[in-house]
Amino acid sequence: MFNRTAIAPLEYTRKLWMRSWVGLTILFLYAPLIVLMIFSFNDSKRNVMWKGFTLKYYEKALNNDSLVEAMVNSLTIAFFATIVSLVIGALAAVMLWRFRFPFKGLVEGTMSLPIIVPEICLGVAFLIFFAKVDWPSDLPWPLNLSAITIAHITFCFPFVAMVVRARLASFNKEEEEAAKDLGATEWQAFRDVLLPHLKPSLVAGALLAFTLSLDDFVITFFTSGPDTITFPVKVYSMVRFSVTPEVNAASTILIVLTVALTFIALKYQGVKGISDAH
Amino acid sequence: MSGPLQDWKSQKKPFAAVASAPVFWLTLFFIAPMTIVWLYSFGQNAGQADIDISGTLDNYKRAIEWLYLSIFLKSFAVAALTTLICLIIGFPVAMAITFAAPKWRPWLLLGIMLPFWTNLLIRTYALMALMGTNGYMNKGLGGLWEGASWLRTLVGMQPLEAWTPVQLLYNNFAVVLGLVYVHLPFMVLPLYSALDRLDKSLIEASLDLGAGHFKTFIQVVVPLAAPGIVAGVMITLIPALGAYLTPDLMGGTDSQMIANVIERQFKRANDWPFGAALSFLLIYAMFILIALQSMRSSKVKEAG
Structure with a gap:
């Protein structure tokens, strides 16, 4: 990841904007699912605030x-x-x-x-x-x-x-x-x-x-x-x-x-x- | 394929052994149901549970009235917009996967494919939870708003009024966002498989001969990846056009798509013949799209 060699013309994946683009896309795809999974352990009826860990649900x-x-x-x-x-x-x-x-x-x-x-x-x-x-x-x-x-x-x-x-x-x-x-x-x-x-x-x-x-x-x-x-x-x-x-x-x-x-x-x-x- | 095909007549027994089950299933549980729907589309309601197949064209006449035609057109516009956004987001992602180091490539692909394997309803629900008036998207927008307000005070202007959560769900924006969320993996995979097959030395040649990255992209990469783009567009457009769940759960009263109208004919409105006619119009629309695609690809073959 922290390779110091110069970026070759075809190494598009090593360009910053390309990496951010892929990162944002992955975030878009996963954020809803991860938030859902985290809040399944949340000790609150409503989904917004983290109130503590629970397995009751x-x-x-x-x-x-x-x-x-x-x-x-x-x-x-x-x-x-x-x-x-x-x-x-x-x-x-x-x-x-x-x-x-x-x-x-x-x-x-x-x-x-x-x-x-x-x-x-x-x-x-x-x-x-x-x-x-x-x-x-x-x-x-x-x-x-x-x-x-x-x-x-x-x-x-x-x-x-x-x-x-x-x-x-x-x-x-x-x-x-x-x-x-x-x-x-x-x-x-x-x-x-x-x-x-x-x-x-x-x-x-x-x-x-x-x-x-x-x-x-x-x-x-x-x-x-x-x-x-x-x-x-x-x-x-x-x-x-x-x-x-x-x-x-x-x-x-x-x-x-x-x-x-x-x-x-x-x-x-x-x-x-x-x-x-x- | 290796070796010639065998003629079924010389191998009647093995042929019957392999062919009977699939042909039987397809006939009884696919062709028969579809045929009944097709026949119903030429019928009319007769009494409580009876449908009289009278050969009438009234259902189709009603389906092309402006009320329903406009929903067809709107569904198409929503599906086309979804496809376009998926293409814009997906193309750089597919490029990045293609040019990633070989050991990263399968993991990036897995990263794109894994949500695609996850239950559609769960994904839609998770996105809805994030987009609610108390959800994180609203919080994020609220944070931006407060930041902007603070910047205004820095330059001596009046701060903005307090942030009020906006309704992100239950409108056309939510439907398009939901459809993009669900269909993005469909777009990336065909794009990747086309870009992966592309001869990289052509890109190098273009760069060496003085074209910039953007010019190379437009004049070399896009034309060579055209079959993948067409495949990705089709594979996104077709399911998006028939989407039911996303507009139903995330849309408002004005964002229903054709599938929701069809569903209503079979549940609340209880007008099966009309619903059958709408279903077949949707199927014909799919066929037209597929025919256009195959006409295009045969033209490309002739030219090449």
Whole structure:
């Protein structure tokens, strides 16, 4: 940082205004989150003055049954949505990578639509769809979450397919042919040769799907009923009607969880993987 | 891609094994719901819960009345302004990451990406807490105000009147700021990946041949980074155009965007066919944007 050599023409990052610009941008991105996390420990009902350290809002948040239930719902939905998205997404990627078939362009285009179509449109589409087919809403837990889970899978699996397909591009098909020449069946070649090659992209895809599902508010807002509140929907109603420090505490827990997941992903891909991925 | 594609006819069983699940899911849980919305947009309310798909175009006629057309235009203006601000903030950041020392690069990228992984609602809420009348932004502005007041007394002028907190939230300014906050990472990443691929010796050549940094930036860096700029603009503009949460939570009564109007048709106003028509108009708008982009990129390919 305090390198004394002269700044070379292309070392833009070492110029002061450039550094301040990046610093201010990072501050803009992080300040709200850090303030929120600090004030979740503040012993005051209002968020402005620091009155002393307390964990009571964490206790309150964890004793707030509807908040905990919403969190459990969110994690359950994210768990199932991730598993199904992973399977469907990986299959879709293999299908597009390996085969020539009629209407391939159309299938490929349609598959990218859930990514492009605005969330609000997808949300109302599921609202209408589940109303039209009379999807049962009084099933026991966790089956009552099925409608939300289905909606989440629809917008998660194209992302998984994208990640897996990028990885497939670097697969040497000769390896698979060699396995088959040596007597492996189609399934064995898939399981023992292709799948291990895909593993990093499957981990990345799973984490992406999990975060997308956990993060989603708009689509869930249209598919959830009174008994199927997810964490974002719960926070939304708390923010709308009564801001309480409990929201800060619950949010901090989720932020920490997200950061932890990101670092797990980094462990798999390596920090360098981030800049190489583009 | 290595090796030729296999024809599905010669590999019917493996093809069926991989293709059936994705195609089934896409048909049942994406095409079917979207088709129902599309059909509803040509219908009208008939009784409490029934919608009669009569092929009427009334919903579309109503959607292009000035009241709704103006909201469409306003949403587009807000999204475009958001995108422009993101581009102005994001370009130097992407440049800084590109030219940073290799060991810093991934950490800077992580720094930009981490908020993007954090829950959207939490981020919006955190920003709102900061912007409230008792929040830190108001305190900061108050501090500046008092500083200015003190400076005035130094030069012998009357001090300014006491600082009164300003309403930063619940207006169009808050919506744009919120959208920039949420979408900034979207812009930086494509810009970075375009700048990273750029041949640095071209910049050096331009500087060596006597162009200043600004001239080099305008005439060399920007044209070469154009694909990244276009990608960043698209990836920011499209979600910003359909934004629901930010205008809903941070906007005032006059700052609703098209997504809020759509939501109202399905909740309070209970006019599903009209909401369906608005949804499809929004989708068509997206398609037009994407078509414009692909037309542009094919033109570039022809020229190159």
